[in-house]
Amino acid sequence: MKKITVIILFCLLACFNVRSQEGNSRVTHFSLAIGAGWSHYFANMDLVPARNVHKEFIGTSFQFMWEPEYRLSLGLETGLYRIFKVDSVLTKEYTMDSRMYMIPLLLVIRMRIVDHFYLSVAPGLAIQLLQIRGIGETISSTQYSFANFEACASYLYPLSKRFVVGCEARFFYIGATNDNIMSLNAVFALRL
Amino acid sequence: MKNWLLTIFCMALLMAGCNKSKDVPVPSEGPNSFLTQTYPLPDNSRKIMDGIYKVTAGNELFGDQVVLKWSRKKLTMMCSDGHYSVLDVGQLDSVIVIQGYWRYCYNDNTGLLNAYIARDEGGSEIVNGVTTPMIILRGAYGKTGNELDKALELVYQRPISPALLSKKFSILAHRSGGRTSDHLPVSENSIAMINFTEGLGSTGIEVDVQLTRDGIPVLFHDGDINIRLTQKGPLSGPIHDFTYMQLYYLVSLIHGEHIPRLNDALMFVVDSTLITDVYLDMKENVNSMSTVIPIQKEMLQRAKDKGRDLHIYVGLPSQDAINDFMNQPDYLITPSLCELTVDDVVRTNSMVWAPRWTEGTQNDLVAQIHTQGRIAWTWTLDNVEWIKEYINDGNFNGILTNYPFVVGYYHYIREK
Numbered sequence: 001m002k003k004i005t006v007i008i009l010f011c012l013l014a015c016f017n018v019r020s021q022e023g024n025s026r027v028t029h030f031s032l033a034i035g036a037g038w039s040h041y042f043a044n045m046d047l048v049p050a051r052n053v054h055k056e057f058i059g060t061s062f063q064f065m066w067e068p069e070y071r072l073s074l075g076l077e078t079g080l081y082r083i084f085k086v087d088s089v090l091t092k093e094y095t096m097d098s099r100m101y102m103i104p105l106l107l108v109i110r111m112r113i114v115d116h117f118y119l120s121v122a123p124g125l126a127i128q129l130l131q132i133r134g135i136g137e138t139i140s141s142t143q144y145s146f147a148n149f150e151a152c153a154s155y156l157y158p159l160s161k162r163f164v165v166g167c168e169a170r171f172f173y174i175g176a177t178n179d180n181i182m183s184l185n186a187v188f189a190l191r192l
Numbered sequence: 193m194k195n196w197l198l199t200i201f202c203m204a205l206l207m208a209g210c211n212k213s214k215d216v217p218v219p220s221e222g223p224n225s226f227l228t229q230t231y232p233l234p235d236n237s238r239k240i241m242d243g244i245y246k247v248t249a250g251n252e253l254f255g256d257q258v259v260l261k262w263s264r265k266k267l268t269m270m271c272s273d274g275h276y277s278v279l280d281v282g283q284l285d286s287v288i289v290i291q292g293y294w295r296y297c298y299n300d301n302t303g304l305l306n307a308y309i310a311r312d313e314g315g316s317e318i319v320n321g322v323t324t325p326m327i328i329l330r331g332a333y334g335k336t337g338n339e340l341d342k343a344l345e346l347v348y349q350r351p352i353s354p355a356l357l358s359k360k361f362s363i364l365a366h367r368s369g370g371r372t373s374d375h376l377p378v379s380e381n382s383i384a385m386i387n388f389t390e391g392l393g394s395t396g397i398e399v400d401v402q403l404t405r406d407g408i409p410v411l412f413h414d415g416d417i418n419i420r421l422t423q424k425g426p427l428s429g430p431i432h433d434f435t436y437m438q439l440y441y442l443v444s445l446i447h448g449e450h451i452p453r454l455n456d457a458l459m460f461v462v463d464s465t466l467i468t469d470v471y472l473d474m475k476e477n478v479n480s481m482s483t484v485i486p487i488q489k490e491m492l493q494r495a496k497d498k499g500r501d502l503h504i505y506v507g508l509p510s511q512d513a514i515n516d517f518m519n520q521p522d523y524l525i526t527p528s529l530c531e532l533t534v535d536d537v538v539r540t541n542s543m544v545w546a547p548r549w550t551e552g553t554q555n556d557l558v559a560q561i562h563t564q565g566r567i568a569w570t571w572t573l574d575n576v577e578w579i580k581e582y583i584n585d586g587n588f589n590g591i592l593t594n595y596p597f598v599v600g601y602y603h604y605i606r607e608k
Contacts (some may be wrong), residue, residue, distance in 0.1 A: 047425035047444055086426035090441045098426040098442065130429050132438060139405070141433035143416060177428050178419050 002074060023047030028068045030192040031075075035061040035185035042082045042180040054085035059183045061170075063108060070112070076120055077150075078104040081172070083179055088134075096134030102181075103127040103172065106150055116157050116166070121149040126174050156189065164189035197372070216375040219304040224465045228289045230282025234319040237283075238262040239292055241325075242352055246341070249345035250333060253294070258346060259604045264466045266292075266391035268597060269305075270604070274298050276597035277305050277581035278391045286319045294333060299596045304338050307331025307346075313364055314348070314488070318441040323370040340362055356608040362469045362590030363599045366474070366572055367413055371594050372421055372446050379445035380421070383452050383460050386467070387433055394470030397461070398571070398592055401454055401484060403476050408436040409454035409484050413475070417443055432476075440520035454484065458491040462500060469590070470504045471529055471546075471569075481506065485526055492527070505529035505544055507547035514540055529569070532559060546592070549573045553586035 039059035043050035059082070063073030083100040090096055106124030113119055126145040131138065150173075156166035166187045173180050221227070224454045242261050247254050259270040267290065269277035279292035288309035295302045307329045309315045314327035317500040327348035367380035369389025378384040381400055400413040410431075414421055417428050417439075427434065427442040434442075439451050454472070461467050472488065476482055488504050495502035508514050508530045517523050517540060530542035534557055538541060545561045547554060548571045558568045571592035574580050582591060583602040591599045 015366065031294060045425055046423035047442070053426075063285075084426070088426070094437075094440065094441075096438070100426070100428075128429070130427065132434070134426070134441075135437045135441075136435055139435070139438070141429035143429040176416075176418065179425060 031065045033063040033189035035187040037185035039183035057082040073110045075108040077108045098132045101129040118154040120152045145174050145176030149173045216300045218377045227282050230284040230289050234300045237318050240318050244349045245346040249343040263390035268393045270597040270601035286316045288315050303334040305333040351606045362396045363394050363590040363596045364396040365389045365596045366594045368399045378583035379447045382449040384449050392596045398471040404436045406435045462495045473507045477513050481516045558587045
């Protein structure tokens, strides 16, 4: 008899648990987000003094997120950041400038910590585009970095069921070149 | 709490994982070294010091027996297990003064080593160029920093076998003399490394050749300009994307050297070293032979004009490279080294057959190569036991290694 009671109680508890999740107003959905803002490069070059490196630029980010449940969401992120620009005076006759851009392709794992406040981590790859001007032709070179990592803190405030605005601070580490950037972006998101 | 600590530790590990490796400082007596008050030893005196020595104090680090061998400007102490010393030598009033450092090749252990040969323990004879069976080196070494707290004593046992020295055996050092990853004081594939490597006991070098965007052959191993081999700068990515001028001005190797042009590196070999063999490891499989072979010919002629016994071989690591090589008009008389089969060696008329060491000693094929008047090298052999086996049981005419002092030890202790 006791066993039957325990089984019934267990089943009821399981049902209530399931209902408590089903009954939540948040249902699985997708979202698209676009961000733009200020980015800063942490200059760490051995060959060029930090004062000769341009470090502040505009960066953009794009996210496609799958938000299947209450706290965790998964997604893909890309964007475009200029990492640095270096002006080099090589000789009296020659000057050269090199510019590095980066397009990340990341898998984002995001967690809601408290209302509207999220933390995310994102490993992935990065395409680095280098452009050199000076001494002969302009040269563009592409390389891939496979060991990259992003950490991001976001504040996302829902304006309505569909529209979200907010801001985010992210730190990005690029393994291949040992570069680090941070960015502060304003974000606009659309829930699908 | 433990999970948080673990997370922070993992993130720190991730962030630090791809950072440059540390430098290993070379222990030194500094500018006030007593050696600055001595006079250099003449060439005939140096040869007297070459030989096999019994270690009567200092065995715990250097083993029971070492080889001392002079190179162009340094005295090298070669040990059986991967320890070695690079030493400067001078003489004052018939006393031989020896100062330098020891290193272990398989980790970063290093320390100072100072010694002397007293006037009545071989010093007078060495200075006067008279062969003597009685040479005793007395001194000290330290295991940390610039300490000198352990006794060292080496007693001369015998010379290196004249029969052995009469036959050419090439000790080829990898990447122009040594790898950056072994924390040497100079960068791989640099002119500074070519200048340094004889002090490690090498008699030849392998260099990695790639073409820049404007078709200039340079020495560089990796396909990319990266922070493993270069200082962090504004340029990174595939080396063939950049012109030589861009590489010259915007890239420095890990210890600050420029990426050298092949032409400059070979000119340094000819003009400033006693290196006898250069193996051009062609990283470009095609379209580089027509650029590299004229430089090879020019430098061989320069060596001949200077009376140097220098061999420069173009490497043929693949069928594509062989096809490119055989498209050159004079390929049959161009000194080359083939890494593929014996048939390919015959087809390309390569002077050297160089199979990878993992294929074994292959004594029958090596004998076949010898009967054709060619020579055989193997690459890249770094393990002490394998080096010992290949020297004692194999018949190769040379070994390419990252640790020339280990190959040197097992080669020079042979009787014939």
